[in-house]
Amino acid sequence: MRVFNTLTGKKEELVPIEPGVVRMYVCGPTVYDLIHVGNARPAVVFDVFRRYLEYRGFRVVMVQNFTDIDDKIINKANALGVDHKTVADVYIVEYWRDAHSLGIRPANFHPRTTDFVKDIVEAIERLLEKGFAYRTETGVYFDVKKFERYGELSKRKIDEMIAGARVEVDETKRFPLDFSLWKAAKPGEPCWESPWGKGRPGWHIECSVMSTRLLGDSFDIHAGGEDLIFPHHENEKAQSEALTGCVFARYWLHNGMVRFLGDKMSKSTGNIVTVREAVKKYGRDALRYMILSKHYRSPMDFSEELLMDCQKAVKRVWETLRRYEKNADSRIPKRTPLYDEFVERFEEAMDDDFNTPEAVSLLFEVSKLLNKAMEDNDSETARLCYHLIRREFGPVLGLFDLEEERRELAGEELLKLLIEVRNSLRKEKRYDLSDRIREDLRKLGVVLRDTPEGTDYTLE
Ligand SMILES: [Zn+2]
The missing domain is CATH 1.20.120.640 (Anticodon-binding domain of a subclass of class I aminoacyl-tRNA synthetases)
Structure with missing residues (x-):
């Protein structure tokens, strides 16, 4: 089996560290809203990779995290007047509803960031001891210049990276590309205790800690959307390898973005079709087929x-x-x-x-x-x-698969039942009710036709 490895820029033979076992980490959703068609792509793509690896006889140990503390979650909690945990809990449940409706099999582990704060603090302490991190009054930062291979994954030069988007601006940092490992708490924000005072973990360190805790210091596949290559995956790689001294993930797999009218599909552009709407309107198989009929590394234009x-x-x-x-x-x-x-x-x-x-x-x-x-x-x-x-x-x-079919069949049975009820009503001359059933079904796209042999229906 050959896979395209972003790290080397080529297709390579997939040779797992332990023969017969593939350990795989996929960056999961930040849980503050319903998932949209853009989020469905990595979910479906990596679900299929895993199924295929299993079909090929590998045992797959898969981890997908939930980012359950983040600015977006805090903002949503403030807007709704609830705490961050409530927002995360609600949208994790909603995620499962959608993932299930899409036929995504659960991973072996679904860690939540806030369950790993202790481990994250330990990791940051060790990075400080090893001289890869430093403290300021706004938190703890990773010292990018101390890690020689920084830029190896995204293949960017330092000045290109600085010019690139999403670099945190903070005048207490030694160097613009340094990124936060620990964010000191701002008033009113959710926070945890640490040797550096109250605060919360930075985004990148959570994936480094959860992946290595569950899969080992080195594992086989790290996957996610290509928008995560820089800075997220570059940073994950730098801090993990600085910490353990060994290769973090051996194969980096990235899916292309979903574009809506030429733009990257994300919540910020407002072009959202939720997975829920899409599955309800077109069905699971249509959505999965749409995603799989495009090569996972190519961009996909959604309409x-x-x-x-x-x-x-x-x-x-x-x-x-x-x-x-x-x-x-x-x-x-x-x-x-x-x-x-x-x-x-x-x-x-x-x-x-x-x-x-x-x-x-x-x-x-x-x-x-x-x-x-x-x-x-x-x-x-x-x-x-x-x-x-x-x-x-x-x-x-x-x-x-059979489950989808069963659901459709259940719908059919229900329809037959309604037609029977309507026919009984007609026999009893209760036309107000029987007509209402026909009209309401028509609104749902089900057209009834009464023939001498009985009532037939077509779906519009
Ligand atoms: Zn991640």
Whole structure:
């Protein structure tokens, strides 16, 4: 398996430190709002990487943090008149609702920053002892000039980095790129005790501490959005390697940004479609398919039209699967050369830096072949195609899984029940109620048609 490593700028063979086990850290959300389509991308992409690593026989130990203390959380808490913990608790629950609706499997560990303050304080103490950090009246800072390899990950020169955005301005710092490890408390802010007085951890140190505490000083994959390369990941790397003296993460994987009308999609630009809206309107598979049909490192231009097209495409596959399942022969097929060829192509695509667009298009190709095989009454080929979609490719990509189907079927059953109730009402000549059911369903996009054989419906 080859992956593109941001650190070396090339595709490299993935060789984990411990044979057969991949340890992986993904920077998680700052929990102060509902997640949007831009946040869904790393969630889906790294979920699929993990599924594929498992499919390939690796045991994956995955950690994804929740940043539960941050300026944005404090601002939100102040605006709502609640404490920071309430905001974090609420949006962690909301995150799980959305992640579940997107079919994201939970990681092995989901640490919260505020549970690691003691460890963070210890790490900062050691950085101070080793001379990589210094104190000022505003907190404790990492001394960038003491770490020779600073800039190695983002491949930027010092002056470019200074010119780059998001450098903290603070006149107490020795050097503009120095970043805070510990922020001294401002009046009214949530804070924790430390040897340097009350305060809270800086953003970067939390990921360094949580990742190494749970995965070891060196681990295999560190992942996140490419907007995190600088300064977040550069800083994480610098302080971790300064602290432990060994290589922090060996492979750095970064996904491209989601753009909305050409801009990076983020909350600050106001172009938000929440995951909740998107899943409700178009379904989980449409959103996952949209994300996976683009290579994870490329930028993605989001539009609702694109999502609509994706919904149409996944519907066709669902219809094919349903048609097959009416006369289902779900026994495991024999491994024929055709079977092997498809599996080989799938693995070849995914082994090449997780080429999901190729893998997804292969799944659609198999679905077309399934249709054709049903028309031709070629039951062997049909069984093989069905098996490939349902049990091989689908589970790796998190597409066309049974749970989503069950939910849709539950919706169908509910609709049938409503139609029955309406027909009983009509028999009793209670037209006010029966008409209301028809009208309300129409508003939801369900059009009823009464025919001599009974009531039929179409979805608009
Ligand atoms: Zn992080």
